[in-house]
Amino acid sequence: MELFIPEIGTILKLEQDWQFTLYSEYRNNLHVALNLTRETQVVELPKGTLVKVDRIYVRKGSSQFSSITFSIPRVKSKADKLNYPNNVTLGGSKFWVKLHECNGLNFSLLEGNTETVNAVRELYTEIEIECNSDKNSPFRNSTNLLKLFNAYLGVGTDLNNIVTNDSLDTLLNKMLVRMEKANEKNIEAFRDKFKSFIRDFKLRSIFDENLIEDND
Numbered sequence: 013m014e015l016f017i018p019e020i021g022t023i024l025k026l027e028q029d030w031q032f033t034l035y036s037e038y039r040n041n042l043h044v045a046l047n048l049t050r051e052t053q054v055v056e057l058p059k060g061t062l063v064k065v066d067r068i069y070v071r072k073g074s075s076q077f078s079s080i081t082f083s084i085p086r087v088k089s090k091a092d093k094l095n096y097p098n099n100v101t102l103g104g105s106k107f108w109v110k111l112h113e114c115n116g117l118n119f120s121l122l123e124g125n126t127e128t129v130n131a132v133r134e135l136y137t138e139i140e141i142e143c144n145s146d147k148n149s150p151f152r153n154s155t156n157l158l159k160l161f162n163a164y165l166g167v168g169t170d171l172n173n174i175v176t177n178d179s180l181d182t183l184l185n186k187m188l189v190r191m192e193k194a195n196e197k198n199i200e201a202f203r204d205k206f207k208s209f210i211r212d213f214k215l216r217s218i219f220d221e222n223l224i225e226d227n228d
Contacts, residue, residue, distance in 0.1 A: 026061045063083070082108070132184075135205075
């Protein structure tokens with residue numbers, strides 16, 4: 013079993029139909045999209061629906077109130093409308109579910125290009141280690157490194173909930189563009205780090221491809 017705690021904004025794709033108790037409470041408006049009366053009842057979201065984590069409430073001594081609030085994101089592109097038809101009809105809805113009915117939920121993470129996502133997380137870890145271990149690191153001058161890095165990933169995105177179809181080169185170039193617009197004082201240090209990481213990443217990929225061919 014692997015521990016997974018979703019960040020706010022993480023998008024999950026339901027991998028099976030999900031039944032849960034929808035409570036008659038003012039923050040829940042899923043009743044409307046499902047054409048149901050506003051009363052506490054068991055409802056079902058179909059497999060394939062995308063849901064976004066909006067709030068996690070867990071407090072010591074108040075387990076009866078432990079819950080996760082979800083929203084159902086609207087889909088805009090033609091491709092997404094075809095791939096996620098449930099979000100066309102249910103998009104914009106918001107609801108909360110008690111924690112015990114969330115545990116065991118069968119889902120997959122919507123990340124897009126997982127190779128890029130994993131590489132960006134690895135890149136940040138390298139920068140953080142360098143920042144903490146090297147007194148001469150230029151990144152030591154960047155306060156709140158994680159907050160800074162997340163800001164350049166884009167609005168509403170952070171290391172915990174990245175969703176991108178970009179290649180690593182494209183995503184890092186977009187980050188550099190945002191740094192230029194923000195007049196980031198350490199942009200050259202970031203640029204050099206990004207270049208060296210991309211070079212090592214590509215060399216590693218070539219090595220792995222050759223290793224697979226040799227094994228074949």
